[in-house]
Structure formats: structure tokens, C-alpha cells
Amino acid sequence: MKTKCILLLLCICTTVAGQDSLRHHHAEDSTDMFFRHLQLNELTVTGVTGDTKLKHATAPISIISPQVLRATASTNIIDVIAHQPGVSQLTTGGCISKPIIRGLGYNRVVVMSEGVRQEGQQWGDEHGVEVDGGSVGSVEILKGPASLMYGSDAMAGVVILHAQPTLAEGELRANTSTEYQTNNGLFHYSLQMAGNQKGFVWDARYSDKMAHAYKNKYDDYVPGSQFRERAGRLMLGVHKAWGYSRLVWTAYHLTPSIVEGERDPETGQLEHEEGWTGHQYGKSLPFQQVKHYKAVWDNSLNLSSGYLKAIIGYQQNRRQEFEESKDDYDLYFKLHTTTYDLRYITNEWNGWKLSTGIGGMYQRSVNKGEEYLIPDYRLFDFGLYATATKALGDRWTLNGGLRYDYRRLHGYELTEEGETRFADFMRHFNGLTGSLGAVCNINDHFNLRLNLARGFRTPNMSELASNGVHEGSLRYELGNQQLKAEYSLQADLGLDFTSRYVSAQLALFANRIDNYIFTHRVAEVIDPNYLTYVYTQGDARLLGFEAGVDFHPVHSVHFSNTFSYVDAKLLHADADTKHLPFTPAPKWSSELKWELFHHSHSTINHHHSTCKVQRSVFNNLYIAVGLDCYLKQTHIYRADDTETETPGYALLSLSAGTDILLRGNKVAEFYITADNLLDKAYQNHMNRLKYADENILTGRRGVYDMGRNITFKVVININ
Numbered sequence: 213m214k215t216k217c218i219l220l221l222l223c224i225c226t227t228v229a230g231q232d233s234l235r236h237h238h239a240e241d242s243t244d245m246f247f248r249h250l251q252l253n254e255l256t257v258t259g260v261t262g263d264t265k266l267k268h269a270t271a272p273i274s275i276i277s278p279q280v281l282r283a284t285a286s287t288n289i290i291d292v293i294a295h296q297p298g299v300s301q302l303t304t305g306g307c308i309s310k311p312i313i314r315g316l317g318y319n320r321v322v323v324m325s326e327g328v329r330q331e332g333q334q335w336g337d338e339h340g341v342e343v344d345g346g347s348v349g350s351v352e353i354l355k356g357p358a359s360l361m362y363g364s365d366a367m368a369g370v371v372i373l374h375a376q377p378t379l380a381e382g383e384l385r386a387n388t389s390t391e392y393q394t395n396n397g398l399f400h401y402s403l404q405m406a407g408n409q410k411g412f413v414w415d416a417r418y419s420d421k422m423a424h425a426y427k428n429k430y431d432d433y434v435p436g437s438q439f440r441e442r443a444g445r446l447m448l449g450v451h452k453a454w455g456y457s458r459l460v461w462t463a464y465h466l467t468p469s470i471v472e473g474e475r476d477p478e479t480g481q482l483e484h485e486e487g488w489t490g491h492q493y494g495k496s497l498p499f500q501q502v503k504h505y506k507a508v509w510d511n512s513l514n515l516s517s518g519y520l521k522a523i524i525g526y527q528q529n530r531r532q533e534f535e536e537s538k539d540d541y542d543l544y545f546k547l548h549t550t551t552y553d554l555r556y557i558t559n560e561w562n563g564w565k566l567s568t569g570i571g572g573m574y575q576r577s578v579n580k581g582e583e584y585l586i587p588d589y590r591l592f593d594f595g596l597y598a599t600a601t602k603a604l605g606d607r608w609t610l611n612g613g614l615r616y617d618y619r620r621l622h623g624y625e626l627t628e629e630g631e632t633r634f635a636d637f638m639r640h641f642n643g644l645t646g647s648l649g650a651v652c653n654i655n656d657h658f659n660l661r662l663n664l665a666r667g668f669r670t671p672n673m674s675e676l677a678s679n680g681v682h683e684g685s686l687r688y689e690l691g692n693q694q695l696k697a698e699y700s701l702q703a704d705l706g707l708d709f710t711s712r713y714v715s716a717q718l719a720l721f722a723n724r725i726d727n728y729i730f731t732h733r734v735a736e737v738i739d740p741n742y743l744t745y746v747y748t749q750g751d752a753r754l755l756g757f758e759a760g761v762d763f764h765p766v767h768s769v770h771f772s773n774t775f776s777y778v779d780a781k782l783l784h785a786d787a788d789t790k791h792l793p794f795t796p797a798p799k800w801s802s803e804l805k806w807e808l809f810h811h812s813h814s815t816i817n818h819h820h821s822t823c824k825v826q827r828s829v830f831n832n833l834y835i836a837v838g839l840d841c842y843l844k845q846t847h848i849y850r851a852d853d854t855e856t857e858t859p860g861y862a863l864l865s866l867s868a869g870t871d872i873l874l875r876g877n878k879v880a881e882f883y884i885t886a887d888n889l890l891d892k893a894y895q896n897h898m899n900r901l902k903y904a905d906e907n908i909l910t911g912r913r914g915v916y917d918m919g920r921n922i923t924f925k926v927v928i929n930i931n
Contacts, residue, residue: 264601268609270649270663271358272706272719272758274299276351282389283869285885285923287398287423289345293371297758297774298355298719300796302898305471306396306426306437306918308340312898313355314721315754315778315795316368319672320698322358324372326460326508328525329362331549331575335674336585337682337900342464342504342529344443346389346402346419349376356702356721357667359645360615363571363595367667367700367725375460376415378451379408386930395921396437397491398423408451413458415447424493428919430893430912433490435482436471440495455512455519462506469499470533473904473915480909497538503530518558525551532581544581550574563603570596577673579626585680585689586673587626587634593619612648617641619670623677634677641697643668649704659708667700667725675729675747681739688742689731695749700725715762721755728752728782730793733852743903745854751783752792768807775800779847788850797845797858797897805836809870831878833870839863845897856913858897864889881927891920 266273274296286292290309294301301309302317311321323330325343332342351373358366379385384407391400399422406415421441425433442465449458474483485496508525526549533543555569572594579588599613618641625636649663678691702723709716731745738744756778763771776799780792809830841862848855865887872880893916895902902914 267653267659268601268603268651270609270611270651270661271647271665272298272355272661272663272704272721274353274355276353278349281345281348281350282881282925282927283867283883283885285393285867285883285887285921285925286345287393287396288340289343289348289351289373290341290371292345293351293353295801296353297760297776297801298756298778299353300776300799300898302337302794302900303896303917304338304900305439305468306423306434307439307441307466307468308338310334310337310340311371312796313353313369313371314723314756315780315792319365320368320669322362322366322370324362324370326375326462326506326525327510327523328506328508328527328551328553329365329573330373331527331547331551331573332502332504332529333531333545333547333577335672338470338500339531340466342466342502343373344402344417344419344441344445344462344464346400346404347375347417347443347445347462348373350374355719356663356704356723357645357647357665357700359617359643359667359669360597360599360613360647360665363615363617364593364619364641364643364668364670367669367698375445375447376404376406378413378415378449378458379406381408381411383408383931387927389925389927391923391925393423393921393923395918396423396426397493411451413447413449413451415445417443417445419443422493425490426918426921427490428893428916429891430910430916431482434471434915435484435488436469436496436498438493438495439466439468440493441466449510453514455514456510457512458510460506460508460510462504464502464504464506466502467495467499468502469496471901471904471915472498473901475905475907477908480907482915495538498533498535499538501530501532501534501541504528518556521553521555521557523551523553525549527551533583541581543583543585544579545577545585546580547575547577560603565601566599568598570594583680584626584628584633585682586623586678586691588624589673589677590622591619591673593617607653609651609653610649612646614644614646617643617645617668621670621673621676623673633679635693637677637693639671639676639693641670643670643697643699657710659706661704661706661708663704665702665704667698667702669698669700671695671697671729678747681742688739688744690738690744690746692747692749695729695747696727698725698727698729698749713764715760715764717758717760719758721757723754725752725754728792730849731854732789732793732849733854735852750785752780753783754778754780754792769805771802771804773800773802781847791847791849793849793855794898795845795847797860798843800841800843801838802841803836803838805834807832807834809833829873831871831873833868835868836866838865838867840865842894842896856902858895858902861892861894863887863892863894879929881925881929883923883925885923885925887921887923888919893919 284292287307288309290301290311298314300312303309310317313321323341333339354370358370387404389402402419404417425437427433444463447460488496505528511522513520529547531545532541535542551573553571557567575591577589595617597615601611603609620640622638626634645666645668647665652660676691676693678689681688704721706719727749729749731747734744734746736744758776760774780795781790844860845858867885869883871878904914906913
């Protein structure tokens, strides 16, 4: 009997992994690139006009699945998505990250969370995205101008953070996860419970995260890189045949210390607060305290001809900086934001699908501290848009639309010690944007995408009127009230190819931006402890591409490679100023992944006896080795020492993961990841801390990034 079972197991390895996989495994086996591609093409994306299948989307879109989110080691949600081609991050300290899409960031990227745009003073280098990564179920990334759907600020693209999906009728589920990182001692846990009883749905989550300072082999422990994060979420709603109505509350608290990068003039070591130790989890001066609260009422009404969606959101962002005392803040921003969005989307008829909508925002920001960066201000805007999609047979899909936006900004006067710190002013902006695109599904192997889009962005209050020190980015900034609105025109061309053994993608883009706003260093000294940067603008053009190829020689092994490149230049500029400042370096990423176990129940009858192959304790077990190569960045804004070149470097990583089964049912997931395995000392070109003080003993300038870091993560599901 033992011999028969061995023979049957060999039969399963050939028959089930071969013919049977064509019928059953392709929906869940991530290594079968051809069928994974077909499955992804059928996914519905929401970042475009209404709900659209990915294969019909004319603009480039990346999707990050729940499993990838859980398996990726990170300190925040932006840290996770920065692994995608064409996406990078601007970092400051141990926990603050800002998304960069194809070389553009700050207010040029809109982040959507809980169905509304995330508004949390994102104009600052040291201002991250105040969203709990544990509450994110999946991510859509739109690359390129998306002003048609999202208005001003969506010039570079949109990051849509989808919450965990609501459960099916009668389901009740609990989830707990915990994580530990060796380099900065990060400890994180998250608890969730959700259910659906007779159409009444709920979802509650609490997360807690803390970390001490990170370290590298040049700086040892970096003072001020420790942080503490706590977050909560509660969703209540009803799901019926007529549609749904949900109310969501979120609270997010982050206390990051600030890395000043100052060094002892004799030893060259980073200075720190008296009594501080690298393993200290508590906050040390200086530090920030950020609190973000959000309430969203999300409604959808099913109609005979389509559906009507209405979303109203309120957010309050409180940002405090403590410099001299842990009890008294020096700087305090309080931002109130109300957003609304009303849209009607038709069902498809005769290949047509139409949508129209109106959306807008009201903001009020006040200074409640003793120090100031920007004035008190009020903002009001609204936008009207209409789009149309037309399917031409089974191969072609066309879409396009128009949008009009209006925005008014009012900055209020502030007098300090008898002198005017901020003058009273008001600016009005309006813009007309649109897009036109086509996608051709040539066959099951080829997709061709074309898109032309016009983007629009108004200057933010920091760019118009800033006048103060940014502690987190180590510089003094001055605004410019004469700045004009930015306008862009971007063309995209994409080609996807997938076969049984290879999958490849190529996405080309060319972007022309009028009145591009940026900062540059000036010789004027306002505060002797900080360099001075001033906002200016000029016409720019960006060219680049993302390319990827995934080889799948056998069923359980695949070798993936991606390359991202962007060349960003100012037009009509001399040699020292022709490159846009802070453009991500070219990046090549490679991963070799081997899936060892991917079982399914199988029963084979042989000579009137039955041998049942049961699931093992492990399922979806994989081992992967990765290499991220960042090329040398020499395309910099050299004037006035605004930027310095960044040498190239390569980071090696190892990872493994598996599902844990009990009696054939998944009860847990386990992941282990070793990043920067060789403990390479490096500085990412987008890390603001590379411009901190010079170590007089070594001649190295700035603070280096994190060294070797091993992450352990366990996720336990209870149904």
C-alpha cells in the first residue's frame, strides 16, 4: 500500500500539476503567470470611471493584493507600495513616507482612504500619510494625470487605499496579527472583528505599533528615529438589495521623534538628548505629535439604469512640534477638512457607459502654537465632470471625459512682535482638464493601451506663503505669492504580453508641465542654523518608462525583473539647473521565487482502492531571494548646492512565507523577511536626511538609512 501511495503521489505531481492545474489551480496559484494575468484582467478597478475591468482601463494601473500587503515588511503603508514599478517614496526619519509616482510627489499625488481624499498637511517633507496600514485591504495605484476624476492635485496619479471588504451574509470573522523587526525593535499588533448579520455589517479594528531608533553601521543608532503609532477604526452599515449605507470613524495617533542630524564637533557622533539610549522606546526631544480623525458617510443607491453614489467626509488633523519641553508645544497646526462627492454611473447599454458627478472640498487651517510656517487660511473648491466609455466589440474600449475645477485660497495676516509675518492675500484658480484613451485586447496574450490626459494643480499654501523653519527637513522655506497653477499634458503607451512561460510589460510616458513649482537653495541666511530654500517655477518635461518581465520556466518557480526610469528636466535652463530637483534614481528590482507547496484535495481511484492526498500543515509555502539595485543619480539640480549626487547601491533580501493548516483549514499565516541582508550602508536619493551635518572624522555627510532588518509576522484568522 505504501508503494502504491508513492506512485499515486508521483502521478499527482505530473497530472494534477499539469492538466488539472489548467482547470482548477489557475484561480489561486500565483506562480502560473498566464492564468494569473487572465484573472487580473478580470479584476474590477474603481480608480477610473466607475467600476471597470482592468483589461478595459486605458491608463496604467497597478494593483497590490491583500496577500502581498501582508507579506511585505514595512514601517507604514507607503513603504509597502514603494516596491511597485514607477513608484518610490520620500522619507524623513524612521516612519514618515510620502508617495512619489513617476518622479512627482507632494500635492501632485492624491491619496484616497475610506472613499475620500486624505488631507493631512501633506505639503511638508516631514508630513506622512496618516493611515493605519492594518486597515488597508488592497491598493490601486493610478499612474499619470487623474484630474478628471479627482480634481486638482491628482497630476502625478492617485493612490487608492481600499478598506477590508465587507463580509458575506451570515459571516463572522476575527483577525489578529503581530509583527517584530530586529533593527529598530518594531513591535506591532492589530486586532479586528467583523461580521454581517441580515444585512447589518460592522468592522472594528485596533492597532498599536512602537519602535526605538534604527541603526546602520556608519551612524550606529540614529537619535530621533523612534516612534509610536496607535489607530482605531469602526464601521457600521446596512447592505440591502437597494444598495448600502455605511458610516466609518477612524482615529490615528503618531508620535515620531525628529532626526536633527547634528553631530559632536569632536567625535563626529550624532548628538542626542541627555540620558537617551538607542533601545529607548519613549519619545525624545524634539518630536512631533500627530492626530488625525475622520468620519465618512458612504452611500450607494441601486437604480434601474445605474447607481447613485454619495460620500461625505470630515477630517481633523492636529500636528504639534515639541522642541524644548515635552509638555509645551512650539508649533501647532489644526486643519479641518470637509469633502463631498456625488456621482451617477449608468449601467452598460449597447457598449456605452456614462458617468457624471460633482465634488468639492472646504478647508480651514489655524495656527495655535508660538512658531509659524504658514498662515491661517481657508480653502474652497468644487469640480464638475462627465465621462463616457464605449466598447467596440470584444477588442477595443474607448473612454474620455471633461472636467472643470474652481479653487479659492485666502491666507490671513499675522503680525509678530510688530512686524508682518504673513500678509493677507487671496488667490483664485480655475482649470479645464480632460482625457482620451483606448485599449485594444488584441488576444489573450497581448494588450495595447493608449492614453492622453491633461492635469491641473493649484499652488498650496506652503508654496504661496511659507515663512519658517521645517525642523523635520532641516531647512527654512519661503513661499511665493505670485505662483501660477500647474498644467500638464501626458501621453501614455503600454503593451502587455503574457504566455505560458513568460510575462512582460512595457509602459512609456511623456509629460509636459507648465509652471512646475519647486524649491531651490539661496544664499540668503534667515536663520543661521538652517539653509534657506525658496519656491519658484518653470516649464518642465518628464520622460520615462517602466518595464517588467517574469520568466516562469516550471510550475513552481518564477524569476521576475522590473526596471523604472524617469528623466525630469527644466526647459530653457542652463547646465546647473536643467534637472528637476529630487528625482528618483533609476531602479532595477529582481526576485527569484520558489513555491514549494500548493496543495488541493485530490482523490484517485486505483485498482479498486482509494488513496486520498490530504493537505499538509503548510500550504502556499514559498522562498524568495530579491535584489534591488539603485543606479547612481547624477541628474540633479546643482545650483546653490541644492542637491548632491547619490552613488548607486544594491540591497539583497530573503523572504519566506506559508499558510498554516489545521484539518485542511487555514488558521494562520507566517512570514519572515530579511531586508538589506548584507548590512549595506547607503543613502537613498529621496531621503531628506542625507543633507544633515557632515561627520568631520569620516567626511560623510548626512544620516544613512536602515541597516540589516529581519521581520517576523504572524496573522491568525478565526471564522
